[in-house]
Amino acid sequence: MNVLDYLWRKLLLLAIVIVGVTTFLFAISRMSGDPAVLMSPPESSDAVIDATRERLGLNAPLLVQYFDSIKGAFTFDFGTSFVSKVDSGTLAIDRLVPSLSIVIPSILLAALLAACIGTYAALNQANKRGRALMAGAFILDGIPYFILALMLVLIFAITLGWLPATGSKGMLSLVIPVTVLTVQGFSTMTRLTRGQLIDALGQGPVTMAKSKGLSPSTVLVKHAMPLAIPPLVAFLGILFSLMMGSLLILEPLLNYAGLGQLLVRSVSSRDFPTVQACVFVMAVLITVVNIAMDAVVRILDPRLRTKVSA
Secondary structure, three states, rough: OOOEEEEEEEHHHHHHHHHHHHHHHHHHHOOOOHHHHHOOOOOOOHHHHHHHHHHOOOOHHHHHHHHHHHHHOOOOOOOEEOOOOEEEEHHHHHHHHHHHHHHHHHHHHHHHHHHHHHHHHHHHOOOHHHHHHHHHHHHHHHOOHHHHHHHHHHHHHHHHHOOOOOOOHHHHHHHHHHHHHHHHHHHHHHHHHHHHOOOOOHHHHHHHHHHHOOOHHHHHHHHHHHHHHHHHHHHHHHHHHHHHHHHHHHHHHHHOHHHHHHHHHHHHHHOOOHHHHHHHHHHHHHHHHHEEEEEEHHEEEEEEEEHHOO
């Protein structure tokens, strides 16, 4: 499979995700009752509902409505928000930026900490410090992230008054959500880093490098890490997906004005156009990030790179 075929397959995957998400939202809107009622503001009169039905083409055959929904997804047209009276797609994109301000630093910090602690633990398996670090990672992994968020708010916001308890204004408002997501990703990624590095240190090329008398640092950096890094990069895509999902609870809990809070509030207020836009943006972004991570893995791993270019 050459590079062009690989890219076409990934673009086809993205198109399938768009169609799949749109089909899911289309089916949900029909199974939840009259779409005209869902797409109209709460407590609308019959005249308003009939106008909505006519405006959205809901009097057309179901198959025509479905293909209109697919077209709207590819043109990023989800209608106007009932609550804010602005374009739902634009609103979702605007709220995406604050959410990424939490997720991206969290992933970078989690990866950095996991690389340091996981590498130390892999090189010191029999050391008490190495075992203690891994025990700490297991303990942190067992704390639900929303419980950790409440603990941090209680200690650093309410008791000490160092940080704002809620809100999304200023850099200090990022500290608690970024810390929570960093801990959530760091604990899992540390264990994965340790396991991958231990496995890499036992493989043939690394053993041969050791037998040649190379220094431990050279063996680690030039021979073991290139084997351990690709699976860790692939996990970053999964970690991004997990963190985006965590925002659905974390942002409303901390009253943080991001995409997760917008989605939850839109569901509670029956703002269906905004619900569609939020779900669509989140699904497509997660797919794009995972495709990007897969491409990076193929660049880093010579075995996969050979398969792509063959």
